[in-house]
Amino acid sequence: MKRFGSDRPGLAPLELVIAVPLFLFIMALMINFGTVAAWRVRALAVARHTVWASRHPRNLALAPRPEYWPANAGLGSGGDADAPILDDPRVDLPVARGPRLGSFVVNSELLDPARGFRRGSSELTRDFPLLPTLGPYELRSRAPLLDNCWQYHQMSLPRYWHDRWAHRVTALYQLPTAGGNYLAMYVQAALAILNMPERPALLILDRDPEFPAYAQRFGWRGGGSPDFHPSLTSFCTTDLSVAHDEVERLLDRIGGVRPQQGPPRVNHVPSLAERMASAYINLYQSVIQELNSQLNAVPPPPPGQIAAIQAEIAQLQQWVGILSNFRQSLQNHGRR
Numbered sequence: 001m002k003r004f005g006s007d008r009p010g011l012a013p014l015e016l017v018i019a020v021p022l023f024l025f026i027m028a029l030m031i032n033f034g035t036v037a038a039w040r041v042r043a044l045a046v047a048r049h050t051v052w053a054s055r056h057p058r059n060l061a062l063a064p065r066p067e068y069w070p071a072n073a074g075l076g077s078g079g080d081a082d083a084p085i086l087d088d089p090r091v092d093l094p095v096a097r098g099p100r101l102g103s104f105v106v107n108s109e110l111l112d113p114a115r116g117f118r119r120g121s122s123e124l125t126r127d128f129p130l131l132p133t134l135g136p137y138e139l140r141s142r143a144p145l146l147d148n149c150w151q152y153h154q155m156s157l158p159r160y161w162h163d164r165w166a167h168r169v170t171a172l173y174q175l176p177t178a179g180g181n182y183l184a185m186y187v188q189a190a191l192a193i194l195n196m197p198e199r200p201a202l203l204i205l206d207r208d209p210e211f212p213a214y215a216q217r218f219g220w221r222g223g224g225s226p227d228f229h230p231s232l233t234s235f236c237t238t239d240l241s242v243a244h245d246e247v248e249r250l251l252d253r254i255g256g257v258r259p260q261q262g263p264p265r266v267n268h269v270p271s272l273a274e275r276m277a278s279a280y281i282n283l284y285q286s287v288i289q290e291l292n293s294q295l296n297a298v299p300p301p302p303p304g305q306i307a308a309i310q311a312e313i314a315q316l317q318q319w320v321g322i323l324s325n326f327r328q329s330l331q332n333h334g335r336r
Contacts, residue, residue, distance in 0.1 A: 028130035035129050040139055042068055043122045047143035050077045051120025055145075056153050073124040080119035080144050087114040096172075105174040110155065116148020204276075205229050211283060218290045228276050230254050258332055268331065277327040284316045284323075291316075 046069050053063035054077040069075065091097075091113070098106025109115060120143040127136050148154065155171040169175075178186075193199075206227040215223025230253050232246055256271025270278075291309050294301060301309065 031130050032128045043139045043141040046075050046122040047120040047141040050075045051118050051143050051145045075122045077120045080117035082114045084114050107172055110172055118145045118147045274330045277323045281320055281323050284320050288313055288316050
């Protein structure tokens with residue numbers, strides 16, 4: 001029987017020796033690729049972290065640096081280019097985008113949907129884990145974020161509590177200034193209110209000293225003087241009839257409304273004086289409760305202090321009676 005032998009006797013070891021370096025080179029490239037891909041993901045995560053950490057009211061300088069990000073690698077955030085593709089012509093109306101609305105100049109950039117992009121960035125330079133002769137590689141990642149929410153700080157409007165009614169319309173439109181002597185007349189009216197002789201008598205409307213004094217004495221929370229000033233409810237309209245109705249309701253809350261059986265039936269609306277009387281009645285009753293707790297304390301207070309507490313309770317009860325009679329007399333009084 002004839003045996004068929006190999007046409008390449010003894011070449012397998014030689015081929016293996018030749019192929020091993022190629023296999024090792026490919027394996028090194030795979031390891032390098034996997035390492036770069038992992039750092040690429042980290043770089044994208046850092047870029048996203050920086051752009052979100054720099055949004056108002058956050059501060060990137062106070063945000064913790066990701067532990068996995070090397071100290072010699074860069075990160076940062078800042079503004080980015082506009083995106084004109086977001087500028088939808090369907091909302092490009094003169095009332096919001098101008099350039100003019102009647103005689104008003106419109107800030108066409110304020111409500112521009114294509115503006116307001118932020119960008120987080122990260123930069124990294126590292127050596128490959130294998131095949132160092134390839135030299136270092138660089139990664140530059142960017143993470144854009146549309147951050148224009150037209151909030152107060154983005155419109156340069158005040159955000160303090162006493163300016164909470166600041167209107168965004170002043171940032172959108174360049175409103176005409178008052179002509180003639182209107183400004184001087186307004187200043188004179190404001191000064192007349194501040195300097196009027198009756199002003200000290202009106203401090204009870206929001207600065208009565210009794211409320212904070214009792215709060216400090218008994219350790220009550222809050223303790224500020226209530227604000228009894230009547231005010232209009234918030235509304236926005238150009239309809240004079242709606243404004244007239246709101247003013248009428250304000251006058252009802254000031255002067256009160258007499259109840260009527262009807263028809264039509266009219267419910268009682270307490271006047272400003274009635275609401276103030278109720279507030280002081282509640283205050284004095286709370287003080288009486290605190291004083292009674294002191295009288296019933298164990299051990300009881302000294303005899304001299306007991307007499308003083310009882311005298312104060314009697315005085316407060318007298319005031320409660322006077323205010324209750326006054327409040328009762330207002331039940332059937334009012335504007336209607």
